[in-house]
Amino acid sequence: MLKNYGSPRQGPLSDMTNRATVRFKGAMRFIRSNEDALRKESLAKKLLCKNNKAFWKEIKLMNNSNLSLPNVIDGVTGSHNIVNMWKSHYEDLFNCLSNNKDVNNICKKAEYQRDVEVSHSEIIHAIKDLKDNKSCGLDGISAEHLKHCSDVIIPLLSMCFTSLFVHGILPESMISVVLVPIAKNKNASICSKSNYRPIAVVNIVLKVFENIIYERIAYSLITCDNQFGFKTKHTCIYMSSKRLY
Known part of the structure; x- marks a missing residue:
């Protein structure tokens, strides 16, 4: 002016x-x-x-800050070599624990107290619990696909999941995931693999199957009152407001 x-x-x-x-x-x-x-x-x-x-x-x-992908991770160069490095690193990391007896006991309780057949209502409820706007896994199917598809898919998934329970086997194509390394601290070195945490992008059908299993064994998953993370209707940011004994 x-x-x-x-x-x-x-x-x-x-x-x-x-x-x-x-x-x-x-x-x-x-x-x-x-x-x-x-x-x-x-x-x-x-x-x-x-x-x-x-x-x-x-x-x-x-x-939010756009980080350029590093060309070197712990001295390893080349996209192919870096991929193999991550593969070896995560194979060792995710297979470092032995079988948990508590998990086996929970599975036995679920087996004896629940019918092996997966009902239509279980599948519908599991699909409704899926979160929208999430990345697709290797199958290329999103949560929105299942939420808005024809009802014909429900009995087909019921037969499929029931068969998985009966035979106790999950196909390789179903459990394969995409592991995406995410930098923990963007101010630290992005060339060190210790500064990365893996995010697993799973297939949407496996998510539905996991929701069904969780609903069946949720009654056996008893947690401490002082646990706030990975717990329904809880979050770690509320922990400071509770006095711990």
Whole structure:
């Protein structure tokens, strides 16, 4: 607006512009010096109002930074060699534990207390529990495909899942996953494999099968009152508000 009047260097219009500029620069200095506190206050308000969607959206924006893929991981170069390095690393990592007796006991309880046949209602409920807007696995099928497909698929899945329970075998094509390494700390070295955690993108049919198994054995999964992560209607961010004994 000042330029429309010839950019005067004195007078009421110039004074008004100068005052606005001073206030703007002062506000910018305040924001820069108190950026962390303002972000924390904003997150706290969203959490207090139980606006989880806005809370996690802001968290995502805070952590969003485009990292270029490194050409070297722990001294290994070349895309093919890096893929083999990740394969070997995760094979050792995910097979480092022996069979858990508690898991075997839970499976036995589920076997004796539940019919092996998978009902239509179990499948419908398991499909409804799927989350939308998630990446597809190797099968290329998303949750939206199953939620909006024909009802003919329900009895077919029922026969398939029942057969899996009867024979106790899962086909390789069903349990194959896509492992995506994600950097833990974007400020640390992205060339070290210890700075990565794996995200497994599974096939959607396996997710449905897992939901059915979980519903059948949920009554046997007793957790400590002090556990907040990986627990229904709980989150780790609420842990600080509970006094632990």
